[in-house]
Amino acid sequence: MASEDRLAEQLTIAEVAELTGLTAHTLRYYERIGLLDPVARGPGNARRYDAGDLAWLAFLQRLRATGMAIRDMQHFAALRRDGDGSVQRAARCSRGTATRCSSASPNCMGTSRP
Numbered sequence: 001m002a003s004e005d006r007l008a009e010q011l012t013i014a015e016v017a018e019l020t021g022l023t024a025h026t027l028r029y030y031e032r033i034g035l036l037d038p039v040a041r042g043p044g045n046a047r048r049y050d051a052g053d054l055a056w057l058a059f060l061q062r063l064r065a066t067g068m069a070i071r072d073m074q075h076f077a078a079l080r081r082d083g084d085g086s087v088q089r090a091a092r093c094s095r096g097t098a099t100r101c102s103s104a105s106p107n108c109m110g111t112s113r114p
Helices: 003-008 013-020 024-032 051-065 070-082 084-094 098-104
Strands: none
Touching: 013 024, 013 051, 024 051, 051 070
């Protein structure tokens, strides 16, 4: 099956592990700590990942490759869940302006963390 065809359907945890290079344990861990939103479930309550999940996992892998700490990645995941209103806060946080950022959001990096 071509990888494009596989992305059009929902994938099992084993298939996603193979595609991403992450272990099944890491995928479950990312979901448990909130880096990955709750994954859809299929028959037998098995996780079923879609193209959106894969795109987010690729982004998380890029963040990790920069040396970003899991805690900071969790912050980005929370900003993503907050929607468009959090984009400016994310930009300020990523530039390291913790003072301005902390006044905009009490959960920003540099002050209390989620």
